[in-house]
Amino acid sequence: MESAKTIFSQYLRKKGMLYSKQREQILDIFLKTEKHPAINNLYDLVRKKNPKIGLATIYRTMEVICDAGLARKLDFGDGTKHYENKYKHPHHHHLICLKCGKIIEITSGKLEEIQRQLAKKHGFTISRDTMKIFGICKTCRRKEKS
Amino acid sequence: MESAKTIFSQYLRKKGMLYSKQREQILDIFLKTEKHPAINNLYDLVRKKNPKIGLATIYRTMEVICDAGLARKLDFGDGTKHYENKYKHPHHHHLICLKCGKIIEITSGKLEEIQRQLAKKHGFTISRDTMKIFGICKTCRRKEKS
């Protein structure tokens, strides 16, 4: 399996784009984050390494990283874009705690099967799908009770 | 079953809010739309009846209508808020055509069951959930082939 960096640099070459220092730094930091960083989280992290970098470059580069198939853009309805690592990371869904913001990733073969059935029933060809369950996580539920 | 207007006016009274002409007009027009209007669609429709109304009033009022349990806020990832009628309208999900923008509503008991199972497995108490399947609808698929 090729490394994410290899995939990225090959993608860039194929598209006639350059493998700049900024793009490498942003990819590095993004791949290290294990969660679902908002664009501003990434901006802050990248600035620690390279304070000169601009927010627009983060936006532009994350777009390219998505196009290269290494990231997936997420919308948690909090008014800003989030990104998650797609590299070696199968399709999944999210449980989102409304109290503490914790995000739990879930996968379900049964769920995928039902989605396929529903799509088929309506003659619909699936490109992508997203399911989010908002609620209260175990930890916050316990706190509420006390 | 009470009418939507009754529910709305009772909600307003309970909250110490007024049942203004604008609120009534916006609710009327919103209830008549059978789809998932964006805020600007509503703005245009309402302005036909009452050209003096301001966009801020639409935003503020749709928020109140949601709070009253008569509308549900939707995010189709197109950069603007949409609303759908929640009155006498059970929980459901959406198939969204990426070509023509058509939205098909789907319900599935099996799906709800799986969501409950997944939440339970993680000690999660569900508040609300949303599933969206993006793809190509039957009609657009046919057009592509020709």
Place this chain on the structure above:
DNA sequence: ATACCTGCAAATGTTTTGCGACTAA
């Protein structure tokens, strides 16, 4: 050398807010 990129600032588009005038009860 020469595309391509970057950082900055300005522009954009959506949504929210402050406020003086107005209105429902």
Place this chain on the structure above:
DNA sequence: TTAGTCGCAAAACATTTGCAGGTAT
């Protein structure tokens, strides 16, 4: 009468874009 609303304009955000100067190949 008077709290609550409205319309407007300005502010607040997130995101995108134009451009002059810098960089990778």
